[in-house]
Amino acid sequence: xxxxxxxxxxxxxxxxxxxxxxxxxxxxxxxxxxxxxxxxxxxxxxxxxxxxxxxxxxxxxxxxxxxxxxxxxxxxxxxxxxxxxxxxxxxxxxxxxxxxxxxxxxxxxxxxxxxxxxxxxxxxxxxxxxxxxxxxxxxxxxxxxxxxxxxxxxxxxxxxxxxxxxxxxxxxxxxxxxxxxxxxxxxxxxxxxxxxxxxxxxxxxxxxxxxxxxxxxxxxxxxxxxxxxxxxxxxxxxxxxxxxxxxxxxxxxxxxxxxxxxxxxxxxxxxxxxxxxxxxxxxxxxxxxxxxxxxxxxxxxxxxxxxxxxxxxxxxxxxxxxxxxxxxxxxxxxxxxxxxxxxxxxxxxxxxxxxxxxxxxxxxxxxxxxxxxxxxxxxxxxxxxxxxxxxxxxxxxxxxxxxxxxxxxxxxxxxxxxxxxxxxxxxxxxxxxxxxxxxxxxxxxxxxxxxxxxxxxxxx
Amino acid sequence: xxxxxxxxxxxxxxxxxxxxxxxxxxxxxxxxxxxxxxxxxxxxxxxxxxxxxxxxxxxxxxxxxxxxxxxxxxxxxxxxxxxxxxxxxxxxxxxxxxxxxxxxxxxxxxxxxxxxxxxxxxxxxxxxxxxxxxxxxxxxxxxxxxxxxxxxxxxxxxxxxxxxxxxxxxxxxxxxxxxxxxxxxxxxxxxxxxxxxxxxxxxxxxxxxxxxxxxxxxxxxxxxxxxxxxxxxxxxxxxxxxxxxxxxxxxxxxxxxxxxxxxxxxxxxxxxxxxxxxxxxxxxxxxxxxxxxxxxxxxxxxxxxxxxxxxxxxxxxxxxxxxxxxxxxxxxxxxxxxxxxxxxxxxxxxxxxxxxxxxxxxxxxxxxxxxxx
Numbered sequence: 132x133x134x135x136x137x138x139x140x141x142x143x144x145x146x147x148x149x150x151x152x153x154x155x156x157x158x159x160x161x162x163x164x165x166x167x168x169x170x171x172x173x174x175x176x177x178x179x180x181x182x183x184x185x186x187x188x189x190x191x192x193x194x195x196x197x198x199x200x201x202x203x204x205x206x207x208x209x210x211x212x213x214x215x216x217x218x219x220x221x222x223x224x225x226x227x228x229x230x231x232x233x234x235x236x237x238x239x240x241x242x243x244x245x246x247x248x249x250x251x252x253x254x255x256x257x258x259x260x261x262x263x264x265x266x267x268x269x270x271x272x273x274x275x276x277x278x279x280x281x282x283x284x285x286x287x288x289x290x291x292x293x294x295x296x297x298x299x300x301x302x303x304x305x306x307x308x309x310x311x312x313x314x315x316x317x318x319x320x321x322x323x324x325x326x327x328x329x330x331x332x333x334x335x336x337x338x339x340x341x342x343x344x345x346x347x348x349x350x351x352x353x354x355x356x357x358x359x360x361x362x363x364x365x366x367x368x369x370x371x372x373x374x375x376x377x378x379x380x381x382x383x384x385x386x387x388x389x390x391x392x393x394x395x396x397x398x399x400x401x402x403x404x405x406x407x408x409x410x411x412x413x414x415x416x417x418x419x420x421x422x423x424x425x426x427x428x429x430x431x432x433x434x435x436x437x438x439x440x441x442x443x444x445x446x447x448x449x450x451x452x453x454x455x456x457x458x459x460x461x462x463x464x465x466x467x468x469x470x471x472x473x474x475x476x477x478x479x480x481x482x483x484x485x486x487x488x489x490x491x492x493x494x495x496x497x498x499x500x501x502x503x504x505x506x507x508x509x510x511x512x513x514x515x516x517x518x519x520x521x522x523x524x525x526x527x528x529x530x531x532x533x534x535x536x537x538x539x540x541x542x543x544x545x546x547x548x549x550x551x552x553x554x555x556x557x558x559x560x561x562x563x564x565x566x567x568x569x570x571x572x573x574x575x576x577x578x579x580x581x582x583x584x585x586x587x588x589x590x591x
Numbered sequence: 592x593x594x595x596x597x598x599x600x601x602x603x604x605x606x607x608x609x610x611x612x613x614x615x616x617x618x619x620x621x622x623x624x625x626x627x628x629x630x631x632x633x634x635x636x637x638x639x640x641x642x643x644x645x646x647x648x649x650x651x652x653x654x655x656x657x658x659x660x661x662x663x664x665x666x667x668x669x670x671x672x673x674x675x676x677x678x679x680x681x682x683x684x685x686x687x688x689x690x691x692x693x694x695x696x697x698x699x700x701x702x703x704x705x706x707x708x709x710x711x712x713x714x715x716x717x718x719x720x721x722x723x724x725x726x727x728x729x730x731x732x733x734x735x736x737x738x739x740x741x742x743x744x745x746x747x748x749x750x751x752x753x754x755x756x757x758x759x760x761x762x763x764x765x766x767x768x769x770x771x772x773x774x775x776x777x778x779x780x781x782x783x784x785x786x787x788x789x790x791x792x793x794x795x796x797x798x799x800x801x802x803x804x805x806x807x808x809x810x811x812x813x814x815x816x817x818x819x820x821x822x823x824x825x826x827x828x829x830x831x832x833x834x835x836x837x838x839x840x841x842x843x844x845x846x847x848x849x850x851x852x853x854x855x856x857x858x859x860x861x862x863x864x865x866x867x868x869x870x871x872x873x874x875x876x877x878x879x880x881x882x883x884x885x886x887x888x889x890x891x892x893x894x895x896x897x898x899x900x901x902x903x904x905x906x907x908x909x910x911x912x913x914x915x916x917x918x919x920x921x922x923x924x925x926x927x928x929x930x931x932x933x934x935x936x937x938x939x940x941x942x943x944x945x946x947x948x949x950x951x952x953x954x955x956x957x958x959x960x961x962x963x964x
Contacts, residue, residue, distance in 0.1 A: 362707075362709040362710065362713065363707070363709050364708050364709040364712055394716040394717055394719055394721065395713055395716060395717045397716045398709075398712050398713075398716065399709045399712060399713055400709075411940060418901075419901050419905070422896075422900055422901035423900075423901060425900075426900045426901070428707070429707060429898075429899070429900045430900075432704045432706070432707045432708055433707060433708070433709075434707050434709055435706060435707030435709060435710040435897050435898075436896055436897060437709075437710060437713060437897075438893055438897070438929070438932070438933070440932070441932050442740075
């Protein structure tokens with residue numbers, strides 16, 4: 132094994148390879164509840180060529196290889212299930228190009244969300260990307276690899292929908308360009324008008340290749356931004372409220388949250404939406420359009436706009452939102468995990484009732500966190516539970532609750548988001564057989580030796 | 592110290608009056624202390640100012656009288672749906688009758704919600720005592736911040752040096768009057784006795800109320816509901832005025848033009864409204880004579896948006912701000928922090944500086960206002 136380390140050292144330099152116990156320990160787990168599993172090596176490459184060489188070594192030696200961003204998915208997606216090499220992408224964090232007029236940015240595969248946000252704010256104040264509510268260290272490539280959602284999800288869909296080109300190291304070691312960049316110097320489209328090959332990689336959790344560069348669409352950043360919260364005590368009305376807001380096409384982001392504490396949030400469902408504008412007039416126009424769209428609910432006393440306390444408004448407007456971090460410490464001990472199936476918005480009432488049922492059954496503190504994706508096309512319903520890491524019993528109760536969420540999500544027509552290995556197996560059981568076979572063919576064709584993030588999207 | 596959280600029984604004692612010293616030349620009714628509506632007073636009223644002067648609904652004298660009688664007799668009236676709960680009619684009535692409490696009572700009887708259920712529920716939840724109150728160094732005289740955290744920052748400087756840090760804050764001391772906006776007096780009747788028990792436990796003798804609702808609650812609602820008030824309530828305008836008089840030598844006339852945003856809750860303590868002019872005179876601020884002041888004051892709009900939606904809120908706020916601009920106001924002086932939260936950004940965008948009355952007074956004695964620090 133030491134010869135492998137030497138080979139890896141030759142590729143990336145000895146400072147960027149490790150199999151020291153303390154580092155192996157850290158790379159064997161993520162902040163969630165999944166069991167740890169140690170890698171044999173951790174490497175931090177600096178270029179696509181280095182990754183290419185690492186992959187070739189792994190393929191030749193039949194060693195597993197797990198690409199890793201910040202490791203924040205919580206569902207164990209970068210826990211090396213079969214050991215091998217964890218490829219930590221953090222050194223590949225350069226912003227390579229911004230095409231202001233075509234509104235896209237080209238970045239390396241380890242570039243963080245926070246870096247891009249800061250870069251754009253400083254250099255391109257009229258552009259923004261769809262920032263997820265993850266810690267700023269979360270990487271752009273990992274986020275699209277799990278079909279993450281961000282602040283522009285309601286307007287433009289999943290963050291992976293906003294990709295406009297990929298460069299991928301295939302399991303065989305070739306470097307492959309996907310999209311317009313395959314025949315053009317411009318990275319403006321991930322597929323159309325060509326066959327869209329990005330689906331061979333997006334959503335695969337690195338099981339079909341490692342993203343080394345990617346282009347991401349950027350969108351107008353307006354000068355002003357504000358938030359409103361419409362509340363109702365009837366869960367059945369939430370889909371209708373969302374439908375009316377999305378119909379106006381005036382909102383930026385739409386979130387729904389429900390939680391028992393603090394008391395001002397008890398008993399109600401909170402549909403928060405953001406509006407933006409370059410002028411007060413634009414902002415006010417959008418506000419009025421949405422208020423008017425919801426007027427029927429106000430008139431029937433089924434819902435209304437709450438006053439947002441001044442201290443709360445900056446918190447709501449901050450990006451990324453830190454509310455998840457705060458929730459994580461409700462029970463002290465900093466534990467937090469959620470299952471966030473993607474599901475149609477009309478299933479909100481069932482999801483909410485299940486969340487409360489599980490919280491009661493397992494005696495857990497909870498929060499329901501919803502992000503609307505597309506114009507009400509679907510939502511991510513986050514069944515979030517907080518726990519004390521020093522309390523094994525509470526952690527077990529959370530595991531059991533999340534297991535029930537998984538079963539419920541499938542039964543209710545939902546699709547797992549960033550599923551654990553177990554959830555992937557559950558998904559395969561329910562999946563159309565031909566679809567599963569197609570996935571198997573793709574995986575086996577691209578990765579015949581099964582070295583890429585094994586355990587994930589494996590059809591056995 | 593263990594403050595009370597469970598309701599206690601209270602007897603009906605209607606010995607004290609509401610608005611007993613109003614600015615307006617009221618003909619006092621015999622039933623003021625009970626907050627009861629006297630039909631005879633209403634039937635013979637020559638002006639029906641309660642509804643005729645309403646800023647949000649239009650009535651002739653006859654229409655107003657008919658509407659009030661219909662309401663009294665338990666019939667339906669659009670007033671029960673359309674009243675914005677500004678409390679103004681209580682002040683407009685020259686005969687000491689209680690039109691607003693009649694409307695509130697009938698709404699409650701008929702189960703007519705003022706605000707959407709979720710908003711009502713949220714406010715009731717917010718006021719729930721949870722043992723998270725804050726106490727300063729309690730003396731015989733205390734400042735009551737009610738449940739408005741803004742006062743934790745606003746109340747400072749020479750004006751309060753004799754009293755601070757003798758203060759109370761939290762739901763345990765929250766007067767709960769806000770629930771009449773929601774036509775829900777039962778929650779007030781349930782919680783107010785607990786609040787009084789908590790004050791009693793503190794052993795305070797005088798309470799400076801930093802909000803009109805608290806003062807109105809302790810001087811009128813509590814007695815009307817038969818709840819003993821174990822201290823003497825002092826309106827903070829009166830406190831400020833007296834302190835400014837003591838510090839008169841330090842006052843530097845502000846020489847600014849100010850508009851005053853009168854809050855709805857000020858109608859519950861209209862006998863203290865004159866202190867606005869008194870204070871302005873003392874500190875050399877020119878209170879502009881605008882259309883929407885004193886009895887004609889307009890709501891900040893927050894509750895209007897909650898109850899009725901965008902248009903009325905926008906219209907009222909626009910008229911109010913246009914009026915301030917038209918009269919050359921440089922500052923908009925707020926009494927209620929909730930009004931300030933609602934309107935501050937809007938007045939800034941119109942070129943007017945928002946400032947709380949406390950900050951204005953501090954500015955007059957050479958201190959830096961909290962909002963500018």
